[in-house]
Amino acid sequence: MPREITAFSNPLVKRVRSLRDKKHRRDEGLFLAEGLRILTEAREAGHLPEFLFFAKGNDTHPLAAELIAATETAGGEVIQTDSDILAKLSGKDNPGAVVGVYRELATDxxxxxxxxxxxxxxxxxxxxxxxxxxxxxxxxxxxxxxxxxxxxxxxxxxxxxxxxxxxxxxxxxxxxxxxxxxxxxxxxxxxxxxxxxxxxxxxxxxxxxxxxxxxxxxxxxxxxxxxxxxxxxxxxxxxxxxxxxxxxxxxxxxxxxxxxxxxxxx
Amino acid sequence: MPREITAFSNPLVKRVRSLRDKKHRRDEGLFLAEGLRILTEAREAGHLPEFLFFAKGNDTHPLAAELIAATETAGGEVIQTDSDILAKLSGKDNPGAVVGVYRELATDxxxxxxxxxxxxxxxxxxxxxxxxxxxxxxxxxxxxxxxxxxxxxxxxxxxxxxxxxxxxxxxxxxxxxxxxxxxxxxxxxxxxxxxxxxxxxxxxxxxxxxxxxxxxxxxxxxxxxxxxxxxxxxxxxxxxxxxxxxxxxxxxxxxxxxxxxxxxxx
Structure with missing residues (x-):
């Protein structure tokens, strides 16, 4: 069952939002991606998020449902939230249906x-x-x-x-x-x-x-x-x-x- | 002689800054461009600004001096200001040396x-x-x-x-x-x-x-x-x-x- 977060002050919301800064990305080794299209592309390439946020009601889209199931199976955490919090996480007024937090990829x-x-x-x-x-x-x-x-x-x-x-x-x-x-x-x-x-x-x-x-x-x-x-x-x-x-x-x-x-x- | 403006609350600063919004651009028929390179390109194409803002000390650059002289000759207004106000006008932390306000070009x-x-x-x-x-x-x-x-x-x-x-x-x-x-x-x-x-x-x-x-x-x-x-x-x-x-x-x-x-x- 997805956990539900509805408060801007939630520590995980703050932590994920901080990944918009390079310093925090480097410290955590994590980064943000958003939108069903990009997250599905990631899944097809074998990358699943450590945290997956979706807005209430958006889990009925088949691609969203697949993402949610795959993330849970892989041990990632799925969080149900609302579009205001998604907008805060992505920094876009009009956020995609989902936001994912991924481990940074190797760059050697x-x-x-x-x-x-x-x-x-x-x-x-x-x-x-x-x-x-x-x-x-x-x-x-x-x-x-x-x-x-x-x-x-x-x-x-x-x-x-x-x-x-x-x-x-x-x-x-x-x-x-x-x-x-x-x-x-x-x-x-x-x-x-x-x-x-x-x-x-x-x-x-x-x-x-x-x-x-x-x-x-x-x-x-x-x-x-x-x-x-x-x-x-x-x-x-x-x-x-x-x-x-x-x-x-x-x-x-x-x-x-x-x-x-x-x-x-x- | 260039007029000097150093206050964020100056009505012209507010008016020019409002040109970052489409509605104000449409109402005024004016738009913003910034940076010596772009404004010089405009001058060479025969376009001079109605208002030209430059930061104190930046008028010694030969291209800036040419722009200032050409704008004054053409009856435009030249305004000496500081880099904080230029940054406010352009919406960039690191603004170019100059900001110009131009009449919108025909689009028929x-x-x-x-x-x-x-x-x-x-x-x-x-x-x-x-x-x-x-x-x-x-x-x-x-x-x-x-x-x-x-x-x-x-x-x-x-x-x-x-x-x-x-x-x-x-x-x-x-x-x-x-x-x-x-x-x-x-x-x-x-x-x-x-x-x-x-x-x-x-x-x-x-x-x-x-x-x-x-x-x-x-x-x-x-x-x-x-x-x-x-x-x-x-x-x-x-x-x-x-x-x-x-x-x-x-x-x-x-x-x-x-x-x-x-x-x-x-």
Missing amino acids: LARLERSAAPLWLVAERLRDPGNLGTILRTADAVGAGGLILVDECVDPFSVEAVRASMGALFTIPIARAPWDKFHAWLRTGPGQLVGLALEGAVDYRAPDFAAPVFLLTGNEAHGLPPAYAQACDVRVKIPMLGKADSLNAAVATAVMAYAVIDRIRP | LARLERSAAPLWLVAERLRDPGNLGTILRTADAVGAGGLILVDECVDPFSVEAVRASMGALFTIPIARAPWDKFHAWLRTGPGQLVGLALEGAVDYRAPDFAAPVFLLTGNEAHGLPPAYAQACDVRVKIPMLGKADSLNAAVATAVMAYAVIDRIRP
Whole structure:
């Protein structure tokens, strides 16, 4: 039987709400995801929440009922509450039908198997959680093996990143590493490092791509540091036909990623 | 000489801050933009603010000095203030060096000259201001003639949309129209309507595109209504190689737009 919580002052509500802050996520090793679609995606990928909140009346939806049953079977705690508390937990006026609290996923380079996919996405000092989530969603769409976050990137487990990923956070392996460690790891095996850059770059449709390609996108405001761009095997640029000199980072990553899978040699 | 304002309670501060709400923007016909980069982009496109706020000490930057001089020459009001008030105006903890208040730009289909560009972007019931701004930024990058917003879309003049556009709001013509009016206008002249759709769609690299192409993207959650998809000359889909069934709307628009300009016949 689900426990019922209706008070904002309930300690579990406060604790879960605190997971919207990075510090608390790090301390607890937990993060938040919301919405039937994303939580179902997580379940199908083998991830069930440690705590599952649903609003009274929402447990009749078949997907919600399946989530509730699976969470209980796995030993997670299911909590019935109301939409006001769900809104408080998710920070959205119009929350999804469910909110789940998940254990943070491993983010080690060591768990990546580079031969498992022809394309890997790599982002350097990404600042915007929406961009990070969108890049994860794109990683899923192009069949990428995973996303590697180089140097100090925004937290992939923030509510905004999880939301923008539309569930891809649960299906796409993520690794975090400083540049030196990433670059050393990359050079221990096959891998073509392709960087989005301006200097010394060729048109993005020109190169011969050879799997596995590691596609590297730089910081939103500054792009790749020159030393990182120099370390790439290929530097590519996307034509800019208007007045601006750059695309949104998630957009540039996606245009490039589709170009790579279109032209890659196995 | 710039006027100086240092009080949060100043009526102009309150009035400008209220422009973060759509209702006030509509009533006043004004909107907010921030940051030297975006305001300079606007100036270069011939748009100067009616009010220009800068933080004390920031007027020594050459771009800021140029903006201040140009705004004064054009009869706009320049206001010296501090970064706390700038933060209040922009709603960001870390505001840009300047905030400008601009007259809203015309958004009529009648002002679009379809033969002026090989590609036009069209979005239907777009909900997210970040997506709208990002699509404007992409429109600039691919040399699109403009962006047409069909049916009830999010306001392109919101602070979030202006920010995500990185200034493209000032350079890319925008039109708003209900579907029937847009479709009737489209069919009065040449124009290939290409819709991102799932049903009856061909791979996005397959069609012969003929300028001017009107590339139509549907609502983030629901995609195009079947009747709108049916009205398209060509329906295209982008391959989805993972578990999810869709890309972010701004990402899908950009991948498609680059495919179109790559393959279009003049």
